[in-house]
Amino acid sequence: MNAPRLVFKDVLSHEIHQALAPLGVSPRIARRLQAAVLRGAASSIPDEMPEVSPRLLDRVRDVAEVPRLECVRRDVDPQDGFVKYGFRGVDERVFETVWIPLRGGTGTPKAIVCVSSQVGCALGCAFCATARMGFVRNLETWEIVDQVVRASAESDLPVRGVVFMGMGEPLLNYERVLRAAEILREPCGMAIAAKAITISTVGVVPRIRSFARARLPYRLVASLTSAIPERRRELLPIEDDFPIDELFDALAELHAATGRRITLAWTLISGRNTDEAEAIALAERTRSFPVKVDLIDVNDATGRFLPPDDAERDAFRDALTRHVGCPVDRRYSGGKSIRAACGMLATEVGAR
Numbered sequence: 001m002n003a004p005r006l007v008f009k010d011v012l013s014h015e016i017h018q019a020l021a022p023l024g025v026s027p028r029i030a031r032r033l034q035a036a037v038l039r040g041a042a043s044s045i046p047d048e049m050p051e052v053s054p055r056l057l058d059r060v061r062d063v064a065e066v067p068r069l070e071c072v073r074r075d076v077d078p079q080d081g082f083v084k085y086g087f088r089g090v091d092e093r094v095f096e097t098v099w100i101p102l103r104g105g106t107g108t109p110k111a112i113v114c115v116s117s118q119v120g121c122a123l124g125c126a127f128c129a130t131a132r133m134g135f136v137r138n139l140e141t142w143e144i145v146d147q148v149v150r151a152s153a154e155s156d157l158p159v160r161g162v163v164f165m166g167m168g169e170p171l172l173n174y175e176r177v178l179r180a181a182e183i184l185r186e187p188c189g190m191a192i193a194a195k196a197i198t199i200s201t202v203g204v205v206p207r208i209r210s211f212a213r214a215r216l217p218y219r220l221v222a223s224l225t226s227a228i229p230e231r232r233r234e235l236l237p238i239e240d241d242f243p244i245d246e247l248f249d250a251l252a253e254l255h256a257a258t259g260r261r262i263t264l265a266w267t268l269i270s271g272r273n274t275d276e277a278e279a280i281a282l283a284e285r286t287r288s289f290p291v292k293v294d295l296i297d298v299n300d301a302t303g304r305f306l307p308p309d310d311a312e313r314d315a316f317r318d319a320l321t322r323h324v325g326c327p328v329d330r331r332y333s334g335g336k337s338i339r340a341a342c343g344m345l346a347t348e349v350g351a352r
């Protein structure tokens with residue numbers, strides 16, 4: 001039986017060293033191989049590397065593989081420059097990745113990459129296009145890592161952040177998501193700072209508790225969308241499995257473990273979750289730990305759910321400030337013309 005091959009993009013550089021040390025690969029050469037594969041977006045072990053013998057590279061090539069996503073589609077939003085990629089990995093199913101340029105503001109221009117963690121999703125959020133695909137499969141670690149590698153290779157801005165807000169519920173592919181985050185942090189590779197990695201969840205309570213207990217350095221954002229259980233259940237069916245009381249207990253544990261303010265994402269839907277009752281309900285639930293609320297307009301291609309107008313949005317924002325007294329940010333969700341905005345990612349088998 002053949003020994004399993006070493007799969008680059010699935011491994012950390014110290015693991016590359018451990019696996020290849022018998023061939024004569026030092027820790028330094030392992031880091032350089034990792035850099036060549038990740039920063040160079042390579043599809044094979046390079047033929048040449050300074051100060052590394054071609055014979056050693058041949059031997060590495062014999063035992064290692066460098067998987068690479070197939071890019072089947074690339075769309076650019078002419079309004080805001082967002083780029084949406086359709087990728088294929090281990091099978092014919094296509095999943096999506098969004099490159100997000102951040103050129104405005106006072107900081108240095110940079111980009112972030114929004115990655116998928118699953119093909120489809122089982123959680124059935126009412127306003128989400130991915131939900132309509134149902135759950136297909138979890139992505140492999142290398143399939144997550146390569147989304148960032150490939151989008152970075154084409155980026156004219158330095159990629160400084162990764163958000164797990166594409167297709168799927170990241171905490172239902174927990175081990176691979178965390179492993180991908182670790183690989184993306186490696187200084188010899190993509191060098192994404194831990195605090196610039198954001199993992200979003202609609203509230204998988206046991207995994208939020210695991211995340212808290214592991215004291216992970218990443219930012220966790222909980223999609224709340226309503227603080228009133230009956231309303232939340234209609235929008236986010238996960239409320240049946242993990243009710244809001246349990247969710248807030250887990251978020252309190254996360255705050256106690258990390259000392260960090262908890263970020264809650266709120267998808268704004270006109271007439272559904274933007275009234276004063278929501279702000280009062282949230283205030284009651286957040287007495288024991290500090291929160292910040294990110295407001296995102298719903299993007300529902302079916303037209304069933306509509307975003308609020310400015311007056312409705314401003315009134316809700318004021319109500320949150322008055323009752324909860326927390327920072328409230330409005331998140332821009334771009335790429336609408338290419339269906340790259342929050343809640344719009346969806347593909348069919350073999351989609352192009």
Ligand code: SF4
Pocket residue numbers: 120121122123124125128129130131166167168169202343
């Ligand atoms: S919003 Fe996220 S968790 Fe909900 S169905 Fe869509 S992909 Fe799944």
